[in-house]
Amino acid sequence: MGRVVVEVMPKPEILDPQGKAVVGALPRLGFTQFSGVRQGKRFELEVDGEVTPEILEQARRAAEEVLSNPIIEDVVAVTDASADAAVPQRAGLA
Amino acid sequence: MGALNSARIGVVTFPGTLDDRDAARAIRLAGGEPVALWHADADLQGVEAVVLPGGFSYGDYLRAGAISRFAPATASVIDAARGGMPVLGICNGFQVLTEAHLLPGSMIKNDHLHFVCREQTLVVTNANTAWTNEFATGQKITIPLKNQDGQFVADDDTLDRLEGEGRVAFRYDGWNPNGSRRDIAGITNEKGNVVGLMPHPEHAVEPGFGPAAADGPRAGTDGLPFFRSVLASLVGA
Numbered sequence: 001m002g003r004v005v006v007e008v009m010p011k012p013e014i015l016d017p018q019g020k021a022v023v024g025a026l027p028r029l030g031f032t033q034f035s036g037v038r039q040g041k042r043f044e045l046e047v048d049g050e051v052t053p054e055i056l057e058q059a060r061r062a063a064e065e066v067l068s069n070p071i072i073e074d075v076v077a078v079t080d081a082s083a084d085a086a087v088p089q090r091a092g093l094a
Numbered sequence: 095m096g097a098l099n100s101a102r103i104g105v106v107t108f109p110g111t112l113d114d115r116d117a118a119r120a121i122r123l124a125g126g127e128p129v130a131l132w133h134a135d136a137d138l139q140g141v142e143a144v145v146l147p148g149g150f151s152y153g154d155y156l157r158a159g160a161i162s163r164f165a166p167a168t169a170s171v172i173d174a175a176r177g178g179m180p181v182l183g184i185c186n187g188f189q190v191l192t193e194a195h196l197l198p199g200s201m202i203k204n205d206h207l208h209f210v211c212r213e214q215t216l217v218v219t220n221a222n223t224a225w226t227n228e229f230a231t232g233q234k235i236t237i238p239l240k241n242q243d244g245q246f247v248a249d250d251d252t253l254d255r256l257e258g259e260g261r262v263a264f265r266y267d268g269w270n271p272n273g274s275r276r277d278i279a280g281i282t283n284e285k286g287n288v289v290g291l292m293p294h295p296e297h298a299v300e301p302g303f304g305p306a307a308a309d310g311p312r313a314g315t316d317g318l319p320f321f322r323s324v325l326a327s328l329v330g331a
Contacts (some may be wrong), residue, residue: 010202014202014247015202015205015273017202017203017204017205017206017245018203018207018209020207021207032152033212047143047264066156066160069157069160069193069200071192071198071199071200071248071249072200072202072247
């Protein structure tokens with residue numbers, strides 16, 4: 001079974017209210033080293049067979065058209081994560 | 095033929111929609127005939143205008159309005175809106191309109207992270223749309239506001255263009271309840287047939303059940319002109 005991981009982050013210029021709340025909470029729990037937090041999303045897309053270049057391309061399109069909203073979010077990675085132990089193959093997405 | 099009374103206005107119900115009944119009631123009180131539309135049905139049943147009501151369609155999963163944007167009924171609404179049919183998106187309906195790219199920008203979580211529910215004063219900044227022509231530009235109105243993801247955001251170029259083209263339809267007055275850029279509460283498309291706003295006009299249409307007003311507590315009916323406006327625009331069309 002193949003797996004593609006899509007990672008989406010709020011755009012840098014968009015204030016991330018959730019990240020702001022998390023960075024405010026960390027010092028209260030003793031984690032004082034972190035000056036900023038941004039919270040994004042990770043999607044794991046499963047396919048029955050191998051992750052072919054075509055499937056990776058479909059995943060990229062799904063990431064751009066559905067899984068993210070380009071007005072507020074960036075797709076930061078679309079990765080073939082079929083073999084967990086292997087180094088994930090990064091698909092270059094700006 | 096009593097065009098005002100015969101105008102059929104659709105209200106789309108998605109899984110998780112909350113305010114479809116109130117929207118239908120508002121249409122009836124304004125003099126129109128509400129028509130219930132179901133998200134899974136692409137048939138708009140010949141309605142002359144559509145309201146996308148508030149709520150939490152699909153539990154706001156993925157992003158608010160994101161999954162509803164792909165419903166069969168939404169696809170029909172998008173086509174009809176591009177053809178000039180009046181469409182009003184309220185709260186979650188506004189989020190659906192931005193996800194569908196019928197209106198620019200997007201909504202993110204309120205800057206203070208809390209759900210907000212209050213009687214909100216707005217300034218009508220464009221009284222020439224299909225949904226605002228019964229107002230006067232500059233008029234202040236008070237209608238309920240209730241949301242979690244109500245912070246309107248867009249890049250500065252888009253905001254400049256919206257302001258330059260007079261497409262900001264409503265601004266928050268007195269207090270910006272969610273951090274929306276430039277106090278924007280609602281916007282319209284170029285043609286003025288598509289309008290989206292976060293506050294809820296359908297909850298301020300009947301004395302005794304609306305926000306506080308000069309006439310007394312719960313007397314406010316500032317939401318009614320939204321629905322009268324669309325009936326007037328349909329008669330004039």
